[in-house]
Amino acid sequence: MIVTKIKTLDTIKLSKMTSKEFYSILCSFKKSDLAVLLSWEEKFDVTVDFNWKNVLEFKLKTLKNNKVKQCNFKTIHRILPYRYNLCKWKVVSEGMCIFCLKTESFVYVLIECPTVSLFWKRIIKYVQTYFNKKLLLNEKLLIMGTEFNYPNAANINTVLIYAQYAIYKTYMLNYFQGKTYSSYAIWNTFKNEILLDNISDISNTLKTFIP
Numbered sequence: 001m002i003v004t005k006i007k008t009l010d011t012i013k014l015s016k017m018t019s020k021e022f023y024s025i026l027c028s029f030k031k032s033d034l035a036v037l038l039s040w041e042e043k044f045d046v047t048v049d050f051n052w053k054n055v056l057e058f059k060l061k062t063l064k065n066n067k068v069k070q071c072n073f074k075t076i077h078r079i080l081p082y083r084y085n086l087c088k089w090k091v092v093s094e095g096m097c098i099f100c101l102k103t104e105s106f107v108y109v110l111i112e113c114p115t116v117s118l119f120w121k122r123i124i125k126y127v128q129t130y131f132n133k134k135l136l137l138n139e140k141l142l143i144m145g146t147e148f149n150y151p152n153a154a155n156i157n158t159v160l161i162y163a164q165y166a167i168y169k170t171y172m173l174n175y176f177q178g179k180t181y182s183s184y185a186i187w188n189t190f191k192n193e194i195l196l197d198n199i200s201d202i203s204n205t206l207k208t209f210i211p
């Protein structure tokens with residue numbers, strides 16, 4: 001099973017994964033991971049015929065940055081090495097957030113922890129300012145993104161994806177290198193990654209946005 005394979009790969013190796021290896025993961029996804037998608041459908045109470053094609057293509061194919069795509073894949077599978085997972089995999093003994101000491105979970109680490117919550121306030125303000133949409137932040141938005149027929153959907157979904165990647169990257173930089181984990185640090189990671197990947201509409205507006 002692909003999940004087992006992913007779980008055993010460490011972060012360093014994943015960051016060096018070739019596009020060929022990544023492609024094989026994509027192919028495996030189609031075959032073996034319907035259960036994951038079904039579990040989200042059930043959780044979000046969407047119709048069973050929800051069309052995942054747009055979502056998956058956007059998250060795992062369209063974007064150019066492989067690390068971001070891997071982060072998307074692992075987010076959908078809830079297998080990013082956050083502490084709640086490290087605890088589940090018996091790598092660490094405590095599954096609590098070390099920044100606020102509350103019990104960590106998928107939704108806690110990505111949305112509810114006060115540090116990320118402040119970061120998301122900036123993201124929401126940014127999206128409202130430049131893409132004219134008031135986001136309702138919840139798990140469904142993280143996984144499924146905003147409706148694809150909305151005028152600025154591609155930009156908004158890119159922002160949502162890079163925001164989740166920035167949380168992950170900043171968290172790992174803290175875990176492995178002891179770097180600061182704050183809403184400001186996450187925002188900086190977010191901005192740097194967008195600028196590095198030169199995502200035009202977003203890069204241009206981020207340069208002038210004052211959070």
Ligand SMILES: [Zn+2]
Binds near residue numbers: 101102
């Ligand atoms: Zn916390």
